[in-house]
Amino acid sequence: MSEEKRGFFARLRDGLSKTRANIVHGIDSVFSGFSSIDEAFYEELEEVLIMGDLGVGATEEILDRLRRQVKEQGIRKPEDCRQLLTDSIKEQMHVGETAYDFEQEQSVVFVIGVNGVGKTTSVGKLAGMLKAQGRRVLIAAADTFRAAAGEQLSEWANRAGVDVIGGREGSDPSSVIFDAVNAAKARHIDVLLCDTAGRLHNKKNLMEELKKMNRILDREFPGAHRENLVVLDGTTGQNALVQAREFAKVTDLTGIILTKMDGTAKGGIAVAVQSELGIPVKYIGVGERMEDLQKFDADQFVNALFDRKEEEEGGRIEEP
Amino acid sequence: MAFESLTDKLQNVFKNLRSKGRLTQDDVRAALKEVRMALLEADVNFRVVKQFVKSVEERAIGQDVMNGLNPGQMVIKIVNEEMTALMGSETTEIALQPGKALTVILLCGLQGAGKTTAAAKLAGKFQQKGKKVLLAACDVYRPAAIEQLQRNGEKQGTEVFSMGTGHKPVNIARAAVEHAGKNGCNILILDTAGRLHIDEEMMAELSEIKENVTVHQTLLVVDAMTGQDAVNVAREFDEKVGVDGVILSKMDGDTRGGAALSIKAVTGKPILYVSVGEKLSDLEQFYPDRMASRILGMGDVLTLIDKVSANLDIDADREKEMAAKMKKGKFDFDDYLESMKQMRNMGGLSGILGMFPGRAVPGMGDLESMVDEKQLARTEAIVLSMTPQERRNPKLLNPSRKHRIARGAGVDISTVNRFIKQFEQSQKMMKQLPGMLGSKGGRKGKFRFPF
Ligand SMILES: Nc1nc2c(ncn2[C@@H]2O[C@H](COP(=O)(O)OP(=O)(O)OP(=O)(O)O)[C@@H](O)[C@H]2O)c(=O)[nH]1
Ligand SMILES: [Mg+2]
Numbered sequence: 001m002s003e004e005k006r007g008f009f010a011r012l013r014d015g016l017s018k019t020r021a022n023i024v025h026g027i028d029s030v031f032s033g034f035s036s037i038d039e040a041f042y043e044e045l046e047e048v049l050i051m052g053d054l055g056v057g058a059t060e061e062i063l064d065r066l067r068r069q070v071k072e073q074g075i076r077k078p079e080d081c082r083q084l085l086t087d088s089i090k091e092q093m094h095v096g097e098t099a100y101d102f103e104q105e106q107s108v109v110f111v112i113g114v115n116g117v118g119k120t121t122s123v124g125k126l127a128g129m130l131k132a133q134g135r136r137v138l139i140a141a142a143d144t145f146r147a148a149a150g151e152q153l154s155e156w157a158n159r160a161g162v163d164v165i166g167g168r169e170g171s172d173p174s175s176v177i178f179d180a181v182n183a184a185k186a187r188h189i190d191v192l193l194c195d196t197a198g199r200l201h202n203k204k205n206l207m208e209e210l211k212k213m214n215r216i217l218d219r220e221f222p223g224a225h226r227e228n229l230v231v232l233d234g235t236t237g238q239n240a241l242v243q244a245r246e247f248a249k250v251t252d253l254t255g256i257i258l259t260k261m262d263g264t265a266k267g268g269i270a271v272a273v274q275s276e277l278g279i280p281v282k283y284i285g286v287g288e289r290m291e292d293l294q295k296f297d298a299d300q301f302v303n304a305l306f307d308r309k310e311e312e313e314g315g316r317i318e319e320p
Numbered sequence: 321m322a323f324e325s326l327t328d329k330l331q332n333v334f335k336n337l338r339s340k341g342r343l344t345q346d347d348v349r350a351a352l353k354e355v356r357m358a359l360l361e362a363d364v365n366f367r368v369v370k371q372f373v374k375s376v377e378e379r380a381i382g383q384d385v386m387n388g389l390n391p392g393q394m395v396i397k398i399v400n401e402e403m404t405a406l407m408g409s410e411t412t413e414i415a416l417q418p419g420k421a422l423t424v425i426l427l428c429g430l431q432g433a434g435k436t437t438a439a440a441k442l443a444g445k446f447q448q449k450g451k452k453v454l455l456a457a458c459d460v461y462r463p464a465a466i467e468q469l470q471r472n473g474e475k476q477g478t479e480v481f482s483m484g485t486g487h488k489p490v491n492i493a494r495a496a497v498e499h500a501g502k503n504g505c506n507i508l509i510l511d512t513a514g515r516l517h518i519d520e521e522m523m524a525e526l527s528e529i530k531e532n533v534t535v536h537q538t539l540l541v542v543d544a545m546t547g548q549d550a551v552n553v554a555r556e557f558d559e560k561v562g563v564d565g566v567i568l569s570k571m572d573g574d575t576r577g578g579a580a581l582s583i584k585a586v587t588g589k590p591i592l593y594v595s596v597g598e599k600l601s602d603l604e605q606f607y608p609d610r611m612a613s614r615i616l617g618m619g620d621v622l623t624l625i626d627k628v629s630a631n632l633d634i635d636a637d638r639e640k641e642m643a644a645k646m647k648k649g650k651f652d653f654d655d656y657l658e659s660m661k662q663m664r665n666m667g668g669l670s671g672i673l674g675m676f677p678g679r680a681v682p683g684m685g686d687l688e689s690m691v692d693e694k695q696l697a698r699t700e701a702i703v704l705s706m707t708p709q710e711r712r713n714p715k716l717l718n719p720s721r722k723h724r725i726a727r728g729a730g731v732d733i734s735t736v737n738r739f740i741k742q743f744e745q746s747q748k749m750m751k752q753l754p755g756m757l758g759s760k761g762g763r764k765g766k767f768r769f770p771f
Contacts, residue, residue, distance in 0.1 A: 050366045053547040056357050115570060115598070116432030116543070145598075147471035148464040155463030169471075200573040233432065237363030237547025239575040260431065263516045265549035288431070288461070 030306055034078045037070060041078055045085070052268035052305045055238050058275055062089065086302050089271060093298040095280045099255065100295065102227040103130060108181075108192045108217055111257075112210055112247055113231035115198030118259035118285050120149065122231055123195040124156025125285070125293035131160050135190040140180030141167030142213060143197035153195055159290055173197065177213045181220040192224070201246035214251040229282065231257045234267035244273045253277070259285035262292070266305050341384065343391055348380045351395035355616075362578035362615045365551045368585045376402050386694050400612060406581065407608035409738075412590035414537055414565060416507070422500055424508045424534060426493075428526055428561060429541035430553060431514030434569035436465065438541050438595055439511040440472035441603035447478065451506040456496035457482040458489040458529070459513035469511050476600055479503075489513075490528045497533050510535070517556035526561045539592065541567045542583060550579035551586045558587045568606065569595040578615050607745075653703045653711035656743065699739050701729040714743065 030048055034041040042063060049059040062085070069075070069084050102109065109126065111119050123139060130137050139157050141164050143149035150167030157164045165183050166176030177194060184192040196213065199206035217226070228251040232240045247253060258267050261284045270281045281296040352373050359369045376399055385394045417423040425442070427435045436459070443453040455473050457480060459465035466482050473480035481496045493510050500508040510529070515522035529535065540563045542550065557563050566587075568580055571594040580591060591606045703711065705728030710716050717725075717740060726733045 047366055050360055051548045053363075053549075056360050114545075114573070116434060118432060146468070147475075148467035151464035151467045152462070200570065202572075202574045233543070233545075235430065235543070235547060235549055235553075236545045237575075237579070238361055239363075239545040239573065240547075242574060260516075263430070263549065264518055264552050265547060269547065 031078045031082045037076065037078055037081060041081075042067070048306060049268065052266035053237050054268035055241065055272045058268075058272035061275065062271075086306070089302045089305070090298045093271065093274055093281065093296075093301060095282060095296055095298065099280060099282055102191070102225045103133065103135070105225040106190055106223070107225035107227055108184075108194065108221055109227045109229060110194045110196075110214065110217060110251060111229050111231060112196050112250065113198060114200050114233075114243055117198065117231045117233040117236075118257070119143075119198060119231045120153050120156065120195050121288065122229075122257045122259065122283070122285055122293065123153065123193050124160060125290055126193055126283075127157060127160035127162045128290040129293060130191050130193075131162055136188065137162040137191050137193065138180065138184050138187065138189040139164045140176055140192060140194040141165065142173040142176045142180075142194055143167070144169055144171045144173050144176060145197040149195075149197065173209060174212050174216055177216050178220060181217065184221070192221075201243050207246065207250055210247075210250045226252075227255065228253050229255050229257050230279070231259060232267075232270065232273070234258050234261045234270075234284070235263060235265040236269060238269065238272075240269040241272050241276065244277055244279060248277055248279070253279050255280055255282035257281075257283045257285060257293075258296070262286040267301070268305060270301075271305075343380050343383050343385060343394060345381050347391045348377055348395055351392045352377055352380075352399075355395070355399050358617050359578060359581075359615065362576035362617060363545075363547050363550070363582075364578035364615065365548055365582040365585070368551070368582050372402070372406070396616075400616060403581070403612035403616060404609045407584055407612045408590055409608060409734075411605055411607055412565070412592055414539075414592050417536060420504075420506055422497070422505060422508060423536045424497060424500075424510065425537045425539060426510045426512065426526070426529065426535045427539050427541055427567075428512050428557060428563075429514060430516065430543070431462075433514060433541045433543050434567075434595055435459075435514065435541045436468050436472065436511050437598070437600070438567050438569060438593075438603070439469065439509045440476050440478070440600050441595065442509055442593075443473070443478040443507075444476045444600055445603055446507045447476070452504060453478050453507045453509065454496065454500045454503070454505040455480045456492060456508060456510050458492050458496075458510050460485040460487065460489060460492070461513045465511075465513065472600060489525055490532050493529045493533050517553045517560075523556070523560045530561065537564045538562055539565050539567055540583075540589075541569055542579060544568045544571045544577040544579060544594075545573060545575040546579040548582075550582045554583040555586045558589065563587060563589050565590050565592040567591070567593045567595060572596040572602070576615050576617055577611065580611050581615055652714060653706060653743070657700065657703055698729065698731055698735070702726075702731065702736055702739055705729040714740065 030044060034044070045063060045066075046059055049062065050056065054062070065088060066081065066085055070081065073084075075081060075084070109123075111123050113119050120143070127137050127139055137160070139153065139162060141150050141153045143153070144167065147169070150164075150169060153167060154164055165180040166173075173196065180192060180194065183189070194213070194217075196210065197206075199210070201207065214228075230244055230247045230253050232243060236243075244253070244256070256270060256273065256279055258270050258281050261267055267284075273279055274281070281301075284294050284296055284301075286292045286294060355376070356369055356373050359372070360366065364372075376395075379402070380395055380398045383394070383398065385391055386397075414425075427439055427442075429435050439455055443455055446453050455469060455478050457466040457469045459469075466485065470480045470482065481492075481499050483492050483495060489512060496508055496510065499505075512526065512529075513522070515526075517523065530538070538561060540554065540557050542553070546553070554563070554566075566580075566583055566589055568577065568591055571577065583589075584591065591608070591611070594604050594606050596602045596604055702725060705725045706717075710721060710725075722736050722740070723733055726736045729736070
């Protein structure tokens with residue numbers, strides 16, 4: 001049996017490492033490789049979508065819709081499918097007209113998410129971006145838990161040239177929020193950015209803590225435009241959907257910051273999140289520098305989803 | 321929850337399977353279709369899943385359906401065995417240099433994977449074993465990364481070596497090795513900056529460290545929630561830097577953690593530890609068999625019990641008393657036989673688990689069907705094939721005795737080994753369980769948990 005196992009590993013490794021000497025092809029590689037719309041074609045699309053982390057559910061939904069449209073419209077050529085497919089995802093991922101209004105209004109941005117996804121970095125980048133637009137920005141350092149979280153955020157605030165309230169390790173995050181709101185009012189701040197400690201969404205008491213902070217924001221700053229952003233790591237798989245679902249119970253989520261999109265992951269789970277919860281991606285993180293935050297562009301995102309590494313000899317994992 | 325509906329679905333599919341005696345192709349395919357979905361939902365890489373399902377299909381078609389199982393369960397049984405085999409059947413310990421010699425461990429991985437926390441946790445683990453540990457701050461990029469390591473070092477009582485952000489990581493590493501040598505340290509842990517596997521310059525930085533100082537163990541820290549891209553990350557780190565083992569982080573979340581299988585499949589490298597919380601003590605040994613069942617989404621019984629035990633505030637004295645009882649050799653294979661009887665009387669495994677607090681765990685409802693009566697009968701046969709001395713003193717079980725027992729029970733040697741290993745694990749759990757059940761039903765110290 002162990003012989004068999006090694007065989008499996010070896011085959012798998014060979015198969016996967018074929019993708020190494022790859023050339024990156026555009027979206028056409030998926031569609032031009034087929035001469036007719038058959039099961040093999042749909043299977044290929046399934047592979048592309050699942051490998052992009054859309055998940056089984058969203059993938060099935062998209063492909064079912066495509067099959068229906070193909071039938072209804074009597075489409076024969078794979079090429080013609082392309083437009084249908086990409087258009088429908090693009091349309092779905094479209095960010096509304098009013099998505100970025102908060103940038104120009106008096107607003108509070110509440111940034112939440114699981115550990116290590118890039119909340120602090122994104123807050124720093126947002127601060128820099130808004131400051132450059134001439135907005136008066138203040139940061140609330142409500143991560144009072146993780147070691148040196150305050151120092152990390154202060155460094156970002158320095159870079160952006162904005163002030164920070166709170167951040168002392170061990171202090172109460174809700175009182176940081178309270179103090180920051182008062183400071184924001186007193187100083188006639190335009191945008192108050194709140195960084196919070198990372199927490200896994202299945203930790204009940206930690207999620208309650210977030211709810212408390214949310215209540216304080218609601219109560220103390222009712223006039224401000226509220227922007228509640230969940231940060232999702234673009235490398236994360238299906239769990240990101242669960243994360244979004246759970247963080248949506250804490251506050252009325254208005255958008256997603258999808259980070260680490262400078263890697264090779266596609267961030268396709270955002271499609272599933274958008275389709276189930278209707279929360280749009282507003283920003284993507286594309287690196288660790290101040291300027292590495294971009295407004296979400298649905299066209300680019302969908303094109304990148306179908307951008308794939310194609311094996312030079314068309315080699316798949318060998319059949320056993 | 322998402323998992324529950326998946327399990328339900330599986331149950332429904334199984335109801336419609338009808339092979340009797342042997343598994344038919346149709347039934348195998350129907351069951352594997354669901355398995356495939358389960359694995360993809362768990363984030364196992366698409367191509368890994370494809371290959372895996374194919375190989376299981378080949379093995380399963382035509383196999384005898386064991387008495388007491390339905391065809392679907394039989395397929396799952398095979399799936400589980402294959403997955404466990406893939407995950408590696410043994411718990412792997414990190415290889416340290418002999419005696420007091422210095423072992424240099426390098427931690428690497430993507431941004432936000434949890435390296436700095438893992439470094440401090442590892443330090444604590446080794447210190448508990450009496451090692452002298454030095455942590456070195458080689459992340460000169462991320463704001464306050466050094467302070468984070470220093471703060472964690474303080475909490476663990478571990479010295480942290482740092483040269484600020486003005487030096488190249490390779491030079492910091494070299495100086496740290498020297499410092500560790502002078503101070504008689506046994507372990508040096510190099511914490512490095514998070515980096516993308518496609519960032520050539522940053523990947524070269526790691527190779528440079530390895531070219532200039534002797535690194536004995538390079539550990540890749542991977543977020544358990546990683547999606548399809550885990551294969552690319554693991555492969556690139558392994559090929560460009562060379563990886564000896566893996567630490568899986570954020571396993572206290574509710575992710576199924578299919579990335580673990582993908583990583584194992586592409587690198588073949590063992591997973592050494594799992595990180596299960598933000599407290600610096602939250603680092604555990606990795607058990608491949610538990611991971612296999614977690615990925616499959618069938619409720620990880622053993623981990624659950626560990627967790628439940630850990631969550632309970634058993635007062636220390638009581639625990640010590642119980643532990644002492646256990647240590648007196650009170651729990652042996654004879655007790656095992658006895659406890660199996662007890663379990664039947666108490667309404668099976670799920671009945672027992674239902675007594676525990678915090679049972680809102682995915683897949684719990686399905687435990688009943690996981691308890692395989694046939695397998696219990698087989699383990700009983702194994703115990704009955706032991707001599708009375710062996711039953712009382714499991715330590716006697718050397719390889720030749722195990723072979724004899726295997727023959728006696730009509731099972732193969734791996735089944736015997738697996739059983740004995742599980743037995744040892746459950747012995748550990750015994751230390752905590754009796755205290756928990758004490759208040760329930762006057763079975764104080766008497767209750768035994770068979771698996
Ligand atoms: N490559 C890349 N790295 C990023 C991006 N965003 C954040 N990071 C890095 O990811 C790591 C974690 O980022 P943080 O901002 O500390 O994440 P966090 O969510 O605040 O983490 P906790 O507060 O510890 O939960 C850091 O090393 C960041 O530099 C991104 O868009 N691309
Ligand atoms: Mg942070």
